[in-house]
Amino acid sequence: MAELSSLLAANIAQGDSVDVVHLRTKFTPCKGLFGEKAMKSDETHNASASNHLFLLSQDHLFVFGLEIIVYDTQERRYIFVSKADSTGFQTSKLSVLRPATVAILLHLVHSEHVRPVQAKETVICFFAISQGQYLFPESANNGKKHVCSDTDLVKWWVKVLESVRKQLEDNKVSSVSKEPQQKPRKEKSLEVKVEESVTGHLYVPGFTNLKQFFPNEFWFSDTVFDNGTATKLIPRFPDDPKARYLDELELQNDDMQTDKFWETLSFRQECCSGKLVAFFSLCIPQVSTVSKPSGLLVGPKLYQKMYSQLLQYSFVSPAVTKESTLGFLGSLQRVFARKKGEHFRVYETINGCNKDTLNETKPLNKRNVNSDTSRPMNVLIPRKKQKTH
Numbered sequence: 001m002a003e004l005s006s007l008l009a010a011n012i013a014q015g016d017s018v019d020v021v022h023l024r025t026k027f028t029p030c031k032g033l034f035g036e037k038a039m040k041s042d043e044t045h046n047a048s049a050s051n052h053l054f055l056l057s058q059d060h061l062f063v064f065g066l067e068i069i070v071y072d073t074q075e076r077r078y079i080f081v082s083k084a085d086s087t088g089f090q091t092s093k094l095s096v097l098r099p100a101t102v103a104i105l106l107h108l109v110h111s112e113h114v115r116p117v118q119a120k121e122t123v124i125c126f127f128a129i130s131q132g133q134y135l136f137p138e139s140a141n142n143g144k145k146h147v148c149s150d151t152d153l154v155k156w157w158v159k160v161l162e163s164v165r166k167q168l169e170d171n172k173v174s175s176v177s178k179e180p181q182q183k184p185r186k187e188k189s190l191e192v193k194v195e196e197s198v199t200g201h202l203y204v205p206g207f208t209n210l211k212q213f214f215p216n217e218f219w220f221s222d223t224v225f226d227n228g229t230a231t232k233l234i235p236r237f238p239d240d241p242k243a244r245y246l247d248e249l250e251l252q253n254d255d256m257q258t259d260k261f262w263e264t265l266s267f268r269q270e271c272c273s274g275k276l277v278a279f280f281s282l283c284i285p286q287v288s289t290v291s292k293p294s295g296l297l298v299g300p301k302l303y304q305k306m307y308s309q310l311l312q313y314s315f316v317s318p319a320v321t322k323e324s325t326l327g328f329l330g331s332l333q334r335v336f337a338r339k340k341g342e343h344f345r346v347y348e349t350i351n352g353c354n355k356d357t358l359n360e361t362k363p364l365n366k367r368n369v370n371s372d373t374s375r376p377m378n379v380l381i382p383r384k385k386q387k388t389h
């Protein structure tokens with residue numbers, strides 16, 4: 001059972017209903033994951049990438065969004081969580097955001113691979129930096145949003161990844177050993193005879209006492225990238241705080257080793273400017289089942305267009321958020337109505353029978369849309385100090 005809708009239904013609390021929009025692009029060749037040089041010299045570093053945008057709504061208001069890029073290389077699948085953001089308008093009593101994130105990650109672990117799946121491991125990885133807003137402009141100021149502090153964000157992600165880890169372990173068909181098997185990860189030459197465990201890894205430059213965040217012995221204070229030349233072995237993701245350092249090393253033909261790279265990263269401005277930067281990885285040695293990809297397959301241009309459109313709406317109050325949600329869904333519906341017919345639904349309802357949202361969809365509302373489309377709001381920079389509770 002790795003279909004997104006089943007995973008969502010299984011993870012979110014009974015009685016909670018959510019509508020889910022999932023936009024995705026096909027896997028296409030992607031340059032630069034390991035820098036230009038490594039890509040030219042080493043076939044295994046050639047990657048294909050597929051973009052995913054998940055938007056969850058409750059009562060016709062967007063409540064949560066996740067942007068994820070899946071990279072397939074010959075050796076590994078990287079599931080890179082690019083942005084996670086909420087509006088604060090969720091109606092559930094219990095957290096719906098964490099279980100939804102778990103379900104989405106589990107789905108991507110199992111969905112369509114472009115290279116033979118048995119040949120590689122999967123790594124869910126990302127860097128967590130707490131900020132007022134990423135995907136929902138002006139939501140930081142809406143009074144309802146709960147913006148996690150640095151350390152609460154670390155705890156939030158540990159809970160998410162631990163739940164993914166546990167569900168993957170529980171679903172193993174046959175497990176020779178459930179002991180954590182971390183050591184062989186660093187020593188590639190050692191053949192691992194026992195089935196390896198799924199392990200969580202956290203590295204925060206400048207922080208030594210990370211054990212306080214770990215729920216069990218399957219978690220480690222380190223990263224999952226092999227020992228060797230940093231520029232060749234550490235991937236560079238969009239907006240990645242470590243990418244500039246790697247680019248600089250590459251330019252200087254510096255073959256700094258990974259250990260030293262992580263050590264010295266804590267002195268870099270990107271990681272010591274007062275905000276905590278947490279590098280997370282969940283290492284999944286084997287994936288046994290593959291599910292059909294879900295969601296709306298769109299071309300890269302339409303994906304970008306819809307993504308930019310989202311960043312031009314406002315999520316400053318419930319009323320405006322409802323207009324923005326319906327405006328976005330309406331735009332998407334119009335695109336798909338042309339292709340698939342008026343009655344095609346661009347979202348899926350999990351655990352419920354909401355009335356048809358799209359009867360209420362409206363064209364873009366100029367009142368709450370930034371009219372200068374060439375200059376979308378920069379949601380990476382919070383404009384006002386957000387309310388914390």
Ligand SMILES: CC(=O)SCCNC(=O)CCNC(=O)[C@H](O)C(C)(C)COP(=O)(O)OP(=O)(O)OC[C@H]1O[C@@H](n2cnc3c(N)ncnc32)[C@H](O)[C@@H]1OP(=O)(O)O
Nearest residue numbers: 083084085086095097098128129130131132146147148389
């Ligand atoms: C890879 C990345 O993108 S990292 C970047 C993460 N994103 C951001 O920093 C953007 C702004 N932040 C956010 O949108 C949010 O803080 C999120 C999405 C990270 C988490 O949202 P939350 O609303 O805190 O999530 P959730 O509903 O799971 O609640 C988490 C906990 O906070 C508690 N909580 C929720 N709202 C409140 C509130 N208003 N006051 C006090 N506690 C609250 C919940 O009860 C829950 O507690 P539990 O852990 O004991 O179960």
